[in-house]
Amino acid sequence: MTYDDDTLMAYADGELDPQQRAAIAQAMRDDPAVAAAVARHQALRGDVFAAFAGILDEPAPQRLQAPLPARVHDLDAARSARDALRQQEQERQERQQRRHRAWPRWGALAASLAVGVLAGSLGSGWFGAGGELALARDAGGALSARGPLAQALDRQLAQDPGSGGIRIGLSFVAQSGAYCRSFQLGGSSGLACREGGHWRVPVLADSGAAAGDYRQASAQLPPAVLDAIDARISGATLDAAAERQARDRGWQAGPARQ
Template sequence: MTIDDAALLAWLDGELSADEAARVSAAVSADPRLSALADAHRAVAYQLRAEFDPILAETVPARLQVVTEVTLPAAAVTDLAAVRAARAGQTSPPRRWLPQFAALAASLAIGLLAGRASLDSGAPGLVVPGAGGLQAAGPLAIALDTQLAATPDAGAVQVAISFRDSQGRVCRSWQAERQEGIACRAGDGWAVTAALARASQADGRYRMASGPGVAALVDTMIAGEPFNAAQEQAARALGWR
């Protein structure tokens, strides 16, 4: 049974009719590849909700609250029956595939994390705005430049894995006390493509594999297999090119 990209994502979003949903559900259950893609989608969504719902629920500090009086225009009257009729005659736009969804989810995570860091003076300066987007800085930039994956007692930042993405860039996943993410080589620096909030470890040690959200994003980006020790050493010698 063939399930295209649009049907899979519509099923995950709960947008299919009962009959279509049953058909896609049966296909996903029977196909390990579709099942893995569905699990990756759910993992990203779960990670985003778990990490950022508490932040969104926090009260905005008084110093940041701005009250502005505005005059709202008169509300337009919409004929809902006409709108539904017009939509019924349109073809739904094509949905993007999972890597694009994961990139969008990562962008949302980065934006939320950057906003949080700017309000929290205790947040480490690992990710900063740059000319082309968010960039690795401070201990994170040093670790990405010099550290080999799984180095014991690495310090404030632990690099988890290194790999090439579908664009041919060297990318590295990383973990710190309160953040984890993915950065890819960009010129002489590192472009942060994903950054997620991370709870502190009670024993102070780092996990040797990325959390569910980062792992799911790596799966959508990686081309081939993660670097082994020899490949990683060679990439470092070449400036991570």
């Protein structure tokens, strides 16, 4: 029986079924010409693999690799990140409590305080990049935006570049009907809501970012600020067009939302 070159090459490459391989193996024993042809194909196969062995081990060029998926920043992702941080903090507190079981009860309670800090303990969060006062307390002790921060909350859109160390993030309508906006001030992040013609700041926390290190929208909001947003927001955050309309109307509050 004779075999064509394609069949003998398939035998050399190990691509035939057991019955075909057994038949050709018998033919090689019976016919030196068949054995010689298979040997040639095996030698050629070895030469080809040896020639390209180094290339096959090399990584694919960067231009041929699939691009990484674009990163999307949204409020849900920020909430998930906040929950993960809370879980890590809870685990850290539990480890600390196990190490200090002999502490008095008040010590254990102090160790379990949440990480988010309010403006009263922040030093750099009171001033803008130019040294102008950006936050102040009124007679009742409530924080309000002043100077450059108040101006940014009045006029700056989320898509605008930051100015004077201030960057505006999310804007939304609160359940009370008032407009609220998140912001970054130097290394701090906060939430401001329009009340009585002023921007009241119910929460200000360390964002963990250096001054000028602006993050997109809600991607890096501290847990304390996210909690304040969740407690107030009604519906979705404003898109670019709605944000611009609200600014042009002077952030006038609408009716309270259920």
